[in-house]
Amino acid sequence: MFRPTPLNLPSYPLKLRRIKEKIYVFDELRRKNLLLTPEEWVRQHWIHHLHTYKQYPKSLMHIEGGMTLNGRQKRTDLVIYNQQGQKVLLAEFKAPGVKISQKTFEQISHYNIRHRIPLLLVSNGIEHFFCKINFEDSSCEFLQDLPNYIQ
Template identity: 45%
Template sequence: MQQLNLPAYDYKIKHSAGSSLIFDFIRRKYVTLTPEEWVRQHFINFLVRHLQYPKSLLAIERGTTYNQLAKRTDLCVYGTSGHPVMLVECKAAGVTISAATVKQASVYNQQIRARYVVLTNGLQHYCWEVNFQTKEYKPLEIIPPFSELELNL
């Protein structure tokens, strides 16, 4: 797998029935290692170990609906109140973060209503703070640590 612009960590990989699997410490099981999963696992590690996001407040591939279609979010972070505070959309390192990617995340967020939206391909990371009253997305220079996220709610 490709080296990412995220901190390295001691991941666990195993091989079974011709497939590579990576251990997901949030779901506590091995999952198929795809290029997108590689990015997601590194990003989760970054949030938990470097920005102090409680792993108990992370939900992976949680279902949502949009226009009566079932969709899955890559990663949703909940605040201590139980409401979504950050939506994270992960792409494989070879996938460019484009206007279509931004639109996909913002469409999902219309239903979820998280205050922060993050897009990452493991090499580039974009974060916006959403104001639902003015319908504006304010770009942020950094992904806020969990302590700041909770303060701004």
């Protein structure tokens, strides 16, 4: 059974429910209960943080969008759009016990070849990395924090 790990994010009282010895979390974006895994624990806290502290509208967040990459089906953890329907942020979440590595950055970079999103977020709930991508000169700038949605 999953034991919640304290994260390096503001706490959030997730709506948890036990069903037949398993713990589920209510996902406010998909409006359904999901099996609570360590990665889902991180994702749900980030959704709350992005909405509450960074003003990203929940209505513009999309979880686990499917895509085909090199002939294999993949799922993005979170994509956020702007009011014009353009993708503005791509996030990759890992469980708190999973170290953020070069492989993690390669994973999100491969996803972003297709999406071409200017802001990237990589987090395991403990460590967070933010990148701004400039597609004109193919550069990547690490940021101290994510900008607010309005910025």
